[in-house]
Amino acid sequence: MTSPHRYRISAYDPAAHLFEVQLRVASPDPEGQVFEMPAWIPGSYMIRDYARNVVSIRAESDGLDVPLTKLDKSRWLAAPVRKSLTLIAEIFAYDLSVRGAHLDNTHAYFNGPCVFFAVRGQEDLGCELEIVPPDHADAADWRLATSMRRMEGPQYGFGAFEADDYAELIDHPVEAGNLSIGEFEVQGIPHAIAIRGKTHVDMGRLCHDLETLCERHMSLLGVPRGFDRYVFLVYAAGNGYGGLEHRWSSSLVCTRDNLPTRGDDTVGDAYRTFLGLASHEYFHSWNVKRMKPAVFTPYDLSVEIHTGLLWVFEGITSYYDDLALVRSGLITEKSYLELLGRTISRVLRGSGRLKQSVEASSFDAWTKFYKQDANAPNAIVSYYAKGALIALALDLKLRHETLGRVSLDDVMKACWQRWGETGVGMPEDGFEAVAAEVSGLDLDDFFQASVRGTGELPLDALLQTHGIQYHVRASSGSSDKGGQKLDNAKQRGVWLGATLTESNGKSTFTSVVNGGPAELAGIAPGDEAVALDGLLLTSANADKRLKAYRVGDELDLVVFRGDELVSTRIRLTSAPLDTCYLELVEDVELAVESRRMAWLHG
Ligand SMILES: [Zn+2]
Numbered sequence: 060m061t062s063p064h065r066y067r068i069s070a071y072d073p074a075a076h077l078f079e080v081q082l083r084v085a086s087p088d089p090e091g092q093v094f095e096m097p098a099w100i101p102g103s104y105m106i107r108d109y110a111r112n113v114v115s116i117r118a119e120s121d122g123l124d125v126p127l128t129k130l131d132k133s134r135w136l137a138a139p140v141r142k143s144l145t146l147i148a149e150i151f152a153y154d155l156s157v158r159g160a161h162l163d164n165t166h167a168y169f170n171g172p173c174v175f176f177a178v179r180g181q182e183d184l185g186c187e188l189e190i191v192p193p194d195h196a197d198a199a200d201w202r203l204a205t206s207m208r209r210m211e212g213p214q215y216g217f218g219a220f221e222a223d224d225y226a227e228l229i230d231h232p233v234e235a236g237n238l239s240i241g242e243f244e245v246q247g248i249p250h251a252i253a254i255r256g257k258t259h260v261d262m263g264r265l266c267h268d269l270e271t272l273c274e275r276h277m278s279l280l281g282v283p284r285g286f287d288r289y290v291f292l293v294y295a296a297g298n299g300y301g302g303l304e305h306r307w308s309s310s311l312v313c314t315r316d317n318l319p320t321r322g323d324d325t326v327g328d329a330y331r332t333f334l335g336l337a338s339h340e341y342f343h344s345w346n347v348k349r350m351k352p353a354v355f356t357p358y359d360l361s362v363e364i365h366t367g368l369l370w371v372f373e374g375i376t377s378y379y380d381d382l383a384l385v386r387s388g389l390i391t392e393k394s395y396l397e398l399l400g401r402t403i404s405r406v407l408r409g410s411g412r413l414k415q416s417v418e419a420s421s422f423d424a425w426t427k428f429y430k431q432d433a434n435a436p437n438a439i440v441s442y443y444a445k446g447a448l449i450a451l452a453l454d455l456k457l458r459h460e461t462l463g464r465v466s467l468d469d470v471m472k473a474c475w476q477r478w479g480e481t482g483v484g485m486p487e488d489g490f491e492a493v494a495a496e497v498s499g500l501d502l503d504d505f506f507q508a509s510v511r512g513t514g515e516l517p518l519d520a521l522l523q524t525h526g527i528q529y530h531v532r533a534s535s536g537s538s539d540k541g542g543q544k545l546d547n548a549k550q551r552g553v554w555l556g557a558t559l560t561e562s563n564g565k566s567t568f569t570s571v572v573n574g575g576p577a578e579l580a581g582i583a584p585g586d587e588a589v590a591l592d593g594l595l596l597t598s599a600n601a602d603k604r605l606k607a608y609r610v611g612d613e614l615d616l617v618v619f620r621g622d623e624l625v626s627t628r629i630r631l632t633s634a635p636l637d638t639c640y641l642e643l644v645e646d647v648e649l650a651v652e653s654r655r656m657a658w659l660h661g
Contacts (some may be wrong), residue, residue: 061085062187062221064178066228069191070167070198070235076153077114078162080146084181087144092137093179094146097172097360100345102303105429108132109173112160116148133361134179142437146536150174155580157232157303157310162615164197166236168254168294170303170310182225190233192217204253206290206307207231215240215253226357230305234292243270243524246277248576249288256295260637268319268389272338275387275661276379278346279468280475289344291337293318302336304343311336326390332388335398339380346379347372350475353484363567369421369569370510371490374446374470375403378454386661388508395659396527396641397542399451403518403639404541405444407531409436412572416511417442417449432545435583437573440513448516449509454658455521456505457498463654465498468661473497526647526655533634536602541638551634553608559588566598568618578631586618591629605631 067081084092096110110133118125120140128136137144137297150171152160160169178184188207192198202215207228212218217235222228239254241262250273254260269291289309299312317333326334352366381402385395406412420442422426427439454467473493478485489508508514519529533550534541537559555577557568566588571578588596591604592614608614608631616629647655 061182061186064173064186064225065189066186067189067191068169068174070162070193073164073167073189073193074163076151076162078150078152078160078167078169078174080148080176081147082178084144084146084178086181087137087140088180089139092138092144093134094137094176095134095179095361096176098133099360100158100170100172100303101230101355101358101360102305102343103429104363104369104424106425107158112173114149114151116146118144118146118533120144146176155299155312157294157298157312164193164195166201166234167193168232168234168236168255170290175225175229176359177225184224184660186222186228188220188222188228190217190220190235192235192497201235202235202240202253203233203235204238204251204290204292205231205233205287206305206353206564207233215621220329227306228251231308232292232303232305232310234294236308241266244266245270245273245289246282248282248286250290252291252293254293254295254318255396256293256315258295258315258318259320261296261321261323264324266321266452268334269337271387271389272383273335273341275383276338276342276345278480279379279661280472283349283479284343286344289341291340298337300332302340304340304348306344306348307456309337309340309343311340326394331384331390331394331398334384335380338383339376342376342379342383343372345475345479346376349482350479351484353486354480355491356484363425365402365422365425367418367421368485368486368490369424370417370442370446370449371485373443374417374448374451375467377443378450378467382659385659392659396643398541400640401540402444402447402536403641404447404637406440407639409440411436411438412440412445412655413513414438415440416513417445417509418511420445425634433570436570445516445623448518451496452509452516452518452521453505454501455525457494457500458654458658459521459524461498461656465607466658470494470497491596502626504530522641524651524654525658526651528642528644528646530640530642531636531637532640534638537598539638542640544640544642551605553605553610553631554600554610555629556603556632559596559601561598566596566601576632579632580616580627581625582611582616582618582627582629583620586620586625589617589619589624591616 063085065083069079071079071452085519098106098108116128117136121142126138130136152162155161160173203217207220209220210219228600234255236255242251243266288307293311295315295318302309302311313333316329319330352368354364354366381398384390420440457465491506522529535545535549556572557577558570559566560569568582568584568586571582571584590596611635613628613630617626
């Protein structure tokens with residue numbers, strides 16, 4: 060029995076970065092068959108128009124060419140045929156991101172939306188996929204990792220795979236190359252991690268830690284129906300960071316330093332970052348891949364789909380990603396509070412939080428969050444970072460006001476039962492209604508202010524109820540991410556109110572804070588720094604240079620705007636208290652202590 064849709068992808072010209080994709084449709088539409096490439100990939104809310112990478116395309120039936128008509132940027136119409144119809148296309152693949160496809164002599168990686176055409180009107184039918192290796196000698200040792208169900212071929216080899224429908228076909232990224240593979244089990248379910256890139260990873264430790272982490276997530280919401288395997292696909296690069304979630308896998312990009320090496324058993328900043336990323340994508344297996352906004356059921360991949368709920372699906376996931384690290388014992392309470400302090404600092408540093416709500420940020424993700432320009436810090440708020448802080452505030456509020464009876468965990472469990480286990484999409488007001496229902500509290504004012512409003516969150520008071528002291532201070536400079544206590548002497552006294560970034564040996568003002576000294580001095584994004592007070596100004600020396608000045612000092616500032624020299628005067632003001640750190644209060648009452656334990660250790 061063969062599937063109605065048989066796809067075949069071959070890495071046929073790695074040097075030219077070309078995949079060849081064939082698609083055989085057993086029973087094409089008798090009126091003429093429409094084929095379509097997605098404009099976007101679920102989880103990454105930007106129009107990418109994957110059809111732009113189609114280099115050539117043709118169709119045939121019964122050995123004869125079939126006329127193809129291009130209907131619009133993403134769709135083709137094949138003339139009516141009486142037998143099966145085969146589409147054959149060359150697709151350019153040279154995007155190393157977790158949203159792309161990439162083929163060269165060292166590996167092949169693809170996401171389904173980049174390479175597979177949908178058969179319009181038949182999206183619900185079963186699909187088969189044959190993956191063919193390149194025929195150059197280096198590829199003989201390649202292994203292949205994917206969460207797609209295997210029909211033929213050895214484990215981690217090339218072969219044939221199957222998916223229930225088109226949506227599933229494009230939800231299994233595939234990586235083939237020289238892979239380091241580790242395996243572990245979580246509640247009897249096989250999990251694997253496949254890493255591409257030269258590393259000296261301590262695979263035993265990595266698998267052990269991931270198992271602990273995944274176990275923790277699994278214990279919160281339970282094993283989803285049909286969740287019978289999971290694969291982390293990791294690209295360990297010289298540079299880069301990011302991830303994309305899928306139902307049975309995730310794609311991660313990190314730096315080599317993010318992975319644990321043999322002989323090192325600490326969890327430093329870099330490894331903690333990797334664990335946080337893996338934790339984030341794994342939690343998405345529940346939150347957004349199975350439980351999702353109603354407007355995503357099903358996904359329409361041809362146009363932007365707007366929802367005000369991304370703060371629930373990305374923000375709450377960002378809250379649980381780090382929380383799971385401390386709850387599973389992989390990091391200490393102190394280390395977790397440092398991460399929280401960093402998230403709070405990220406939000407405090409953008410005045411856009413006072414202009415855009417997280418609901419609006421979610422809705423406009425397509426054109427604002429995903430298309431950030433130099434004005435973004437002044438104009439928008441991240442539904443990830445502020446969404447995580449709303450989740451924190453809600454969790455602490457629920458725990459405090461119900462005397463520990465209800466927490467965000469209970470709200471998530473109720474949401475999961477209603478929308479995750481059923482596959483029914485969450486309505487736009489669903490999360491808030493369930494939070495109120497489960498807790499018995501009137502949360503209208505809280506959600507109005509935090510989700511639709513732009514005021515500051517009451518984190519100081521809420522953390523206090525859990526024995527955590529909230530502090531703000533000035534930043535120590537461009538490398539200060541926050542989260543740590545610092546002597547006054549190390550903090551900035553004055554600031555420029557602009558970000559300087561180095562690229563190609565030039566230091567450029569990349570963003571300018573509304574109302575800050577640089578803006579008042581007429582500095583604009585894109586201006587190249589030349590001199591401050593008669594001396595060279597660069598992104599590398601700016602923090603040190605500013606140490607010499609006091610609040611109110613007026614200095615000459617010279618920049619290039621384009622190729623024209625511009626001289627101005629800048630009046631330095633005191634650096635804002637935009638950097639947060641949190642401290643565990645010792646000697647708290649027993650009730651506070653047990654509330655804090657329940658929060659941080661589940
Ligand atoms: Zn995410």
